[in-house]
Amino acid sequence: xxxxxxxxxxxxxxxxxxxxxxxxxxxxxxxxxxxxxxxxxxxxxxxxxxxxxxxxxxxxxxxxxxxxxxxxxxxxxxxxxxxxxxxxxxxxxxxxxxxxxxxxxxxxxxxxxxxxxxxxxxxxxxxxxxxxxxxxxxxxxxxxxxxxx
Amino acid sequence: xxxxxxxxxxxxxxxxxxxxxxxxxxxxxxxxxxxxxxxxxxxxxxxxxxxxxxxxxxxxxxxxxxxxxxxxxxxxxxx
Numbered sequence: 001x002x003x004x005x006x007x008x009x010x011x012x013x014x015x016x017x018x019x020x021x022x023x024x025x026x027x028x029x030x031x032x033x034x035x036x037x038x039x040x041x042x043x044x045x046x047x048x049x050x051x052x053x054x055x056x057x058x059x060x061x062x063x064x065x066x067x068x069x070x071x072x073x074x075x076x077x078x079x080x081x082x083x084x085x086x087x088x089x090x091x092x093x094x095x096x097x098x099x100x101x102x103x104x105x106x107x108x109x110x111x112x113x114x115x116x117x118x119x120x121x122x123x124x125x126x127x128x129x130x131x132x133x134x135x136x137x138x139x140x141x142x143x144x145x146x147x148x149x
Numbered sequence: 150x151x152x153x154x155x156x157x158x159x160x161x162x163x164x165x166x167x168x169x170x171x172x173x174x175x176x177x178x179x180x181x182x183x184x185x186x187x188x189x190x191x192x193x194x195x196x197x198x199x200x201x202x203x204x205x206x207x208x209x210x211x212x213x214x215x216x217x218x219x220x221x222x223x224x225x226x227x228x
Contacts, residue, residue, distance in 0.1 A: 007193050014191045051197040068187050090152040094183035099190040111151030112162035119152075119176070126180045133174045134159045135150045139203065139219040 008033060009043040010052060013066050018100060021085050023071035026061040037061075068095030079105045090119075090133055097121040150174075171216065178210040 009029055016024045016032075024032070030040040041061055047053040054065035063071040065088050070076070076087040078096040080103070087093040090108060097104035098121075106119040111134070120127040153159045156173065163170045174182075185206050189195045198206060200219040207217040215221035 010195075011191070011193060018191060052195075068183070068190070089150055091150060091179055091183055091186075094180050095187035095190075098180075098183045099187040101188070108152050110154045110158050112153060112158040112165065115154055115158075117152060117154060121180075126176050129176055130154060131176055132153050132156060132159060133150050133176075133179050134153060134162070134170075135172050135174060135216075136168055137150075138171070138216045138221070139207075140215075140221045142219070 005035070005039060006043045006046050006050075009040055010047055013053070013063065014069075014099075017066060017069045017085070021083050023063040023066055023069065025063075068092035068099055075109075077107060079107070093119070094121065094126065172212065174210075174212065178212070181210050182206065 012029055012033060013024060016022070016028075026040045026044055027037050030037040033040070044053060044055060044060060044063070048055050048060075052066070053063055054067075056062040056064045056071065065071060068087050069092075070086040070088045072086065074086045074088060076089060076093040078085045078087050078093050080097060080100055085096050087096050087106075090106075093106045093108065101124075103123065104121045106121075108117050108119055109115060110117055117129065117131050119129055119131070151162070153162065159173065160170065186198065203219050204217065207213065
């Protein structure tokens with residue numbers, strides 16, 4: 001059985017990001033898949049409703065987040081095999097090597113002092129590093145405040 | 150969530166932003182969450198964990214209580 005359009009669109013988005021580091025627009029997905037832009041835009045909306053995409057405020061044809069990846073440059077770069085991806089937060093920064101099943105270097109910093117803190121994933125494990133992660137927003141509000149969270 | 154070198158800088162960040170100190174997670178715990186959330190994200194079968202899944206996933210790394218419950222009424226309306 002062939003996958004439904006939403007699954008096809010989702011897989012195309014993730015594979016495009018994995019290959020290029022950039023999130024494709026609805027028009028680019030439509031072109032690559034040979035389907036209409038309006039159909040892809042509707043699929044983007046359904047994927048947002050399912051918590052799998054966050055769309056750019058004011059432009060539902062562009063992807064702000066395809067977690068763990070960010071559609072825009074952020075303070076959470078992730079270096080994998082010479083490519084630089086961007087994640088949405090420190091959790092997602094670890095999610096990039098988890099999703100790609102690759103080693104990674106994450107040049108991060110202390111949220112208060114700005115002191116550099118480099119995280120590294122090697123052979124499927126994080127290299128021990130002196131750090132803690134503070135969750136300021138409770139789980140019940142994560143999706144509501146997804147950009148801040 | 151934000152990364153910090155130590156609990157001291159967490160405290161200073163909370164003071165500067167006038168927000169309450171909330172739970173801390175270590176690197177091993179966060180890696181476990183990242184793997185559970187995202188290891189299948191590039192496959193057709195992937196889906197976001199349900200709220201019920203999430204409670205079990207958090208509990209598996211020792212994160213329990215209403216803060217970690219997406220359906221907790223006590224937090225749903227909190228700012």
